[in-house]
Amino acid sequence: MVPQSSERRSGESMSNAPGGRVSWPQPQNRKVKVARFSTAVQLIRTGNLRIELHNRRRGAQRHLYRRPLPERGNWSVRRINSLHTALPHLQNYLEIGLAKGRTFEHVTLPNRVGVDPNPQFNVDSLPARTSVFVATSDEFFASVSDTFDVVFLDGLHTYQQTYRDLLAALGVTPTGVILVDDVVPSDEASALPDEAVSLATRRRLGLPGKKWHGDVFRMVMCLVDHHPELAFRTIVGSGNEQLLVWQEEPGNDSVPVDTDVLDQYAAFSFDDVFGGGVPASFLPTHESVALTDAVKILSRR
Ligand SMILES: C[S@@+](CC[C@H](N)C(=O)[O-])C[C@H]1O[C@@H](n2cnc3c(N)ncnc32)[C@H](O)[C@@H]1O
Numbered sequence: 506m507v508p509q510s511s512e513r514r515s516g517e518s519m520s521n522a523p524g525g526r527v528s529w530p531q532p533q534n535r536k537v538k539v540a541r542f543s544t545a546v547q548l549i550r551t552g553n554l555r556i557e558l559h560n561r562r563r564g565a566q567r568h569l570y571r572r573p574l575p576e577r578g579n580w581s582v583r584r585i586n587s588l589h590t591a592l593p594h595l596q597n598y599l600e601i602g603l604a605k606g607r608t609f610e611h612v613t614l615p616n617r618v619g620v621d622p623n624p625q626f627n628v629d630s631l632p633a634r635t636s637v638f639v640a641t642s643d644e645f646f647a648s649v650s651d652t653f654d655v656v657f658l659d660g661l662h663t664y665q666q667t668y669r670d671l672l673a674a675l676g677v678t679p680t681g682v683i684l685v686d687d688v689v690p691s692d693e694a695s696a697l698p699d700e701a702v703s704l705a706t707r708r709r710l711g712l713p714g715k716k717w718h719g720d721v722f723r724m725v726m727c728l729v730d731h732h733p734e735l736a737f738r739t740i741v742g743s744g745n746e747q748l749l750v751w752q753e754e755p756g757n758d759s760v761p762v763d764t765d766v767l768d769q770y771a772a773f774s775f776d777d778v779f780g781g782g783v784p785a786s787f788l789p790t791h792e793s794v795a796l797t798d799a800v801k802i803l804s805r806r
Pocket residue numbers: 581600601602603604605606607608609620621622623624640641642643659660661
């Protein structure tokens with residue numbers, strides 16, 4: 506019998522193997538511990554340990570990290586922070602649609618503004634130089650007077666709302682860049698604009714996963730047809746497809762199309778648009794190339 510040791514830690518179990526030989530911990534256990542140790546060091550260094558411990562408590566209301574940990578972020582974080590790394594003078598970030606703040610908290614631009622009618626974290630205890638408006642994007646844009654360098658549009662995923670958000674965002678991002686989420690749905694069900702209907706349809710059709718993107722792709726079609734004053738790229742091949750948009754010439758106002766023109770795009774189905782893959786008119790571009798293109802333009806402004 507192996508004696509209980511006060512030095513033994515979880516994950517390091519030593520048990521009697523058949524034949525009386527001790528079975529030693531597997532090497533990957535050590536790797537996990539090294540990774541955990543470096544994560545803990547990083548959390549302490551960035552002043553985030555207290556937040557991490559709080560957020561792990563069952564039933565605790567989530568708090569945002571005090572300082573960004575970009576390596577914990579997703580493809581949105583990677584793309585936004587790549588722009589900031591290439592253009593360190595960028596200061597002001599706006600995110601429409603925050604949910605748990607998992608992108609927002611890892612963005613490295615120093616001044617961050619977020620908007621969501623239903624944020625899923627504590628908005629009374631925010632990191633420095635960060636503000637959150639508990640409001641819809643329409644309400645926010647009706648009253649904002651600030652300007653931004655980078656905007657991430659990830660709010661209501663209907664194409665009419667995203668189009669409205671984009672036009673309003675362009676007005677407060679005269680020399681910057683806008684990233685729009687979920688512009689390429691994965692299938693017909695994920696392209697349905699209502700999330701609940703989309704997920705119910707997935708279940709009914711037996712489609713795997715819980716993917717939902719909405720019909721934001723119809724907004725891209727409208728940009729292709731009616732907004733030559735805008736430059737854009739659809740980032741493909743490295744995580745969620747997103748649209749990177751900027752003004753060809755700063756100061757060229759974008760005039761919204763009439764509602765009846767916008768409504769016509771509702772007639773296009775997922776198969777009409779993506780039956781042959783991402784259409785060339787969407788300018789599908791690898792992430793690094795799309796970001797380089799944007800940086801080239803922004804660095805001259
Ligand atoms: C996909 S989640 C955002 C995820 C977040 N950007 C991230 O990267 O972790 C969409 C969010 O949009 C918010 N939302 C819904 N309607 C909105 C509106 N009209 N204006 C702003 N946000 C909205 C929802 O409350 C939800 O939290």
